Amino acid sequence: xxxxxxxxxxxxxxxxxxxxxxxxxxxxxxxxxxxxxxxxxxxxxxxxxxxxxxxxxxxxxxxxxxxxxxxxxxxxxxxxxxxxxxxxxxxxxxxxxxxxxxxxxxxxxxxxxxxxxxxxxxxxxxxxxxxxxxxxxxxxxxxxxxxxxxxxxxxxxxxxxxxxxxxxxxxxxxxxxxxxxxxxxxxxxxxxxxxxxxxxxxxxxxxxxxxxxxxxxxxxxxxxxxxxxxxxxxxxxxxxxxxxxxxxxxxxxxxxxxxxxxxxxxxxxxxxxxxxxxxxxxxxxxxxxxxxxxxxxxxxxxxxxxxxxxxxxxxxxxxxxxxxxxxxxxxxxxxxxxxxxxxxxxxxxxxxxxxxxxxxxxxxxxxxxxxxxxxxxxxxxxxxxxxxxxxxxxxxxxxxxxxxxxxxxxxxxxxxxxxxxxxxxxxxxxxxxxxxxxxxxxxxxxxxxxxx
Numbered sequence: 001x002x003x004x005x006x007x008x009x010x011x012x013x014x015x016x017x018x019x020x021x022x023x024x025x026x027x028x029x030x031x032x033x034x035x036x037x038x039x040x041x042x043x044x045x046x047x048x049x050x051x052x053x054x055x056x057x058x059x060x061x062x063x064x065x066x067x068x069x070x071x072x073x074x075x076x077x078x079x080x081x082x083x084x085x086x087x088x089x090x091x092x093x094x095x096x097x098x099x100x101x102x103x104x105x106x107x108x109x110x111x112x113x114x115x116x117x118x119x120x121x122x123x124x125x126x127x128x129x130x131x132x133x134x135x136x137x138x139x140x141x142x143x144x145x146x147x148x149x150x151x152x153x154x155x156x157x158x159x160x161x162x163x164x165x166x167x168x169x170x171x172x173x174x175x176x177x178x179x180x181x182x183x184x185x186x187x188x189x190x191x192x193x194x195x196x197x198x199x200x201x202x203x204x205x206x207x208x209x210x211x212x213x214x215x216x217x218x219x220x221x222x223x224x225x226x227x228x229x230x231x232x233x234x235x236x237x238x239x240x241x242x243x244x245x246x247x248x249x250x251x252x253x254x255x256x257x258x259x260x261x262x263x264x265x266x267x268x269x270x271x272x273x274x275x276x277x278x279x280x281x282x283x284x285x286x287x288x289x290x291x292x293x294x295x296x297x298x299x300x301x302x303x304x305x306x307x308x309x310x311x312x313x314x315x316x317x318x319x320x321x322x323x324x325x326x327x328x329x330x331x332x333x334x335x336x337x338x339x340x341x342x343x344x345x346x347x348x349x350x351x352x353x354x355x356x357x358x359x360x361x362x363x364x365x366x367x368x369x370x371x372x373x374x375x376x377x378x379x380x381x382x383x384x385x386x387x388x389x390x391x392x393x394x395x396x397x398x399x400x401x402x403x404x405x406x407x408x409x410x411x412x413x414x415x416x417x418x419x420x421x422x423x424x425x426x427x428x429x430x431x432x433x434x435x436x437x438x439x440x441x442x443x444x445x446x447x448x449x450x451x452x
Contacts, residue, residue, distance in 0.1 A: 001040065001052065004021045004023070004052065005040075005049050005050060005052055020050055020051075020053060021050055021051075021052050021053065022052075022053050022054075023037075023053070023055070024055045024060075025054075025056055025057065026057045028056050029054065037052060037054060040052060078101075078102055081101055082102055082128065082131075082132055084098060085098065085102070085133070085135070086132055086134065087135065088135040088136070089135065089139075090135035090136045090137075092311075093144065093310070093311050094136065094143075094144035094147045096147055096151060096429070097379055097380070099132065100151055100379030100380070102132065103125065103151060104155060104379070106121065106124070106125045106128065106155075107121060107122065107125055107155045107159040109158070109162040112163070115169065118160075118163050118165055118170075119169035119170065121159070122156050122159065122170050125155070125156070126156075126173050126176060126177060129152045129177070133145055133148045136148065140187075142185070142187045142191065143188055143217060143221065145180070145181075146188065147429045149177045149180040149181035149184065150177075150178075150181045150425045150426065150429040151379070152177040153177035153181065153425075154429075154430075155377060156170060156173055156174045156177060157174060157377060157413060157416075157422075158374045158377040158413070160174070161374050161414060161415060162372075162374050178422060178425075182421070185224070188218075188221055189222045189225045192221075193222065193238065193241040193242060198215065198218070198249075199211060200214070209256070209314045209317040209318055210314055210318070212252050212253065212254035213256055213310045213313075213314050215252050215253055216254050216255075216256075216310075217263060217310070218249075219245070219253060219263065219267055220267060220428060221266075221428070222245065223242070223246070223269070223270035224266040224270075224424050226273070227266060227269055227270055227273065227424055227446065228424055228425075250267070253267075256310055256313035256314055256317065257304030257305070257313045258291075258304065258306040258334065259308060259310065259431035260313075260431075261287060261306070261340075261431065261434060262427045262428050262431050262434050264283055264284075264286075265283075265287075265427070266428070268280040268281070268283040268284050269442070269443070271283065273446065277347070281344065281347060281349060284344055285356070287336070288337065288340050288344075288360070290303065291334050291340075291363065292337075292359030292363055293359065295331055295332060295363055296331070296359065296362055296363075297331050297332040298362075301331075302331050303334075304316075305335060305432075306335050306336065306432040306434065309431075332362065332363060333363065333364040333366050333388070334363050334364070334365065335366045335434070335435070336434055337360065337363055337365055338365040338435070339434060339435055339438075341353065341360065341400070342403070342436045342440065343439065343443075345400045345401055345403075345405075346404050346405060357391075357393065360391055361391055361393040363390075364388045364389065364390060365388070365389055365390070366386060366387070367386070367387050367435050367436070368381075368384055368385075368386055368387075369387050369411070370384040370411065373410075373411060373412055373413045373414070374413050376411075376412060376413050376416070377413060404436075404440075408440050409437065409440075411437050412437055416441065420445030423438065423441055423445065427442065
């Protein structure tokens, strides 16, 4: 207390004569303590020192309600979603659809009428999101935190772009959410490359599809982290550890469905950045072959579409959960195939595609066309239409090349196009938004990077 009141603040950004001491607590002070502080202030006034100001829990609550109370969830379903997230166990995968519904209700451009209210709604949502994700923070569930904060950043960007907000009213909150996602990503990669045991729970009982799906996520996140880093931020020791980790575990990755494809794409792009073009193209070749074989209308099987995440797909593989393909059979269609074809076309792999083309012609290429670019940020949208088409047989190479190299950014939100790191994060968190325009935007952002 004495040091707080008596010490002079020496910093070029602070005028010490105007520095005011505060004691802030989220609890309350007993009557004897209040009396002591009052006496202290009287004594300090005679010594010409600043008064110690007290802010207690009740003051904080009133300030919070004044600033954010009108943006607290009001509808029963929104409040229930908030409570379910807040009271979650924290060790499971993040229920992204639940968090997305909560964020969409909080940051609905149609409900926030004034731009000043929009800025306050964004700031309030950042605070509420911190509470909603606190269970995952307590359990050090870095992957869930990463997904949660990317969802927050996406909905902030949606409101800002839709309402054309000034950068100063939303960029700090957007960067805060993106920074939290980056921190979770950093912690997960550091933990992964530290050499710790990758099995979970009872080690002797962990294996098969759950273990392989976890490896897929870890490799995808680690390579995405390397792609997001700036050239001057790379650490040679960490790069060597990542290469050893990928070389050791890549063969054990699990392609559980189309929602796994972004993790494999990050691996392919990372291989390419490390001057490993043959493994990079081999990964994409394998993905195309898997889609065309498993989703062939004559195969009788099926490859789960990107709307089904690892939990649903892996439990079905282990025969302890419902098979998503019984409800939504993906035979004869794919949401990711067109983007993967473009990947090989841009690398002039004509002969490779020629070998794959017969299988490709049996698959409908599906892509969502949104009513507006910012709808791309929504977890679910009911506006827009699904475009479906078959490739030609035979297909002129010149047409494929023109399509693959065309500027496709018109259908993407502006913030996504301007931020390579954000685009990579979105690709991992929103697997059902993986498409040729998003992949082309990411590749363009990586084009000028130096190799490893």
